[in-house]
Amino acid sequence: MRVHAPVWAVAEGGSGRLPELAVSLTAEASRLAGQLGTEADTVVVGNCEDELVRALGSRGATHVFVAGWSAALHDSDAYVPLLTALIRKHRPSVVLCGTTILGRELAARVAACLGTGLASDCTDLEIGPGGVLRMSRTAYGGRASCTVVCPQARPQMATLRPRPFPTDCGASIREPQVIRLEAESITSPRTRVERVVQGDPLTMDLVEADVVVAGGRGVGGREGFELLLELASLLGGAVAASRVAVDAGWVPYHRQVGQSGRTVAPSLYIACGISGAPHHIVGMRGAGTVVSINTDRHAPIVDLADMAVVADLRDVLPPVLARLREDTSRARSAGMSALGMLAESREDR
DSSP, X not given: OOXXXXXXXXXXXXXXXXXXXXXXXXXXXXXXXXXXXXXXXXXXXXXXXXXHHHHHHHTTEEEEEEEOOGGGTTOGGGTHHHHHHHHHHHOOSEEEEESXXXXXXXXXXXXXXXXXXXXXXXXXXXXXXXXXXXXXXXXXXXXXXXXXXXXXXXXXXXXXXXXXXXXXXXXXXXXXXXXXXXXXXXXXXXXXXXXXXXXXTTTSOTTTOSEEEEEOGGGOSHHHHHHHHHHHHHTTXXXXXXXXXXXXXXXXXXXXXXTTSBOOOOSEEEEESOOOOHHHHXXXXXXXXXXXXXXXXXXXXXXXXXXXXXXXXXXXXXXXHHHHHTTGGGHHHHHHHHHGGGGGGOOOO
């Protein structure tokens, strides 16, 4: 018998490739639902193809609500009334959104409409006594962490950073029930998105970046960081640095990752010329995939990395950049494939 109301994930659909954040949010909702002894459902805004429905089912979604008005994907006006009404009707105990442009705005406006609490930019979630959601998030620019609880407010709402969450949620593969919402129930947007402009890799918030390209002593100087800057730009990510590079004046202090800098948890962390000192590792240990490019095969970062390239970054990066330049419009989706080129120059550990 179900004791608690379901856990919801509000995910953004897409076309052309599987939206990884939608799948990981559903997996996280399913994990929390397992702790509560209830079900996990997903609300998809934007396109939701059959492949995505199957992926959500494999991650534990019982119901998939589809609001597929893709023309309004970047405008929360189109979805706030719809999502608010859905939550009031089905009364989920927890609602999770991604920390994206749309997810942040949607979560904040829906929480205000419902009169409930919201913890943003969370890094970890757990169910405490009485079904209370314990939401962990960073504070003071990543230098500290705190746990937020909303004992009385329902639903309990949180936004999660765009990073890989555990996908092994223990749920069996199922065929979820798909509920398609009528377009007439979506409010016409008051604004129109003309174009989306990519952020500057040197000013983009490191905490929010999905891809981080970091450089250390091995980069050699400011000129070496130009390669990293272009790689980060093509991958839609941000440039970071170790303390050595910051102390040398190659990059500003606010780009430093480590114990005395920022704490990051991107999907992809590319460490170029970084040895992997403990005070740096503590700032990026939450990264999903770690790629190391270093001439020292015995550097500590090599043992931590998912892919270790023992070579000079000046030899490795130019062909990778050339591949990415071929089609910058698909650079983000092609990024991991292009990085597969690194395996050609990788030495066995």
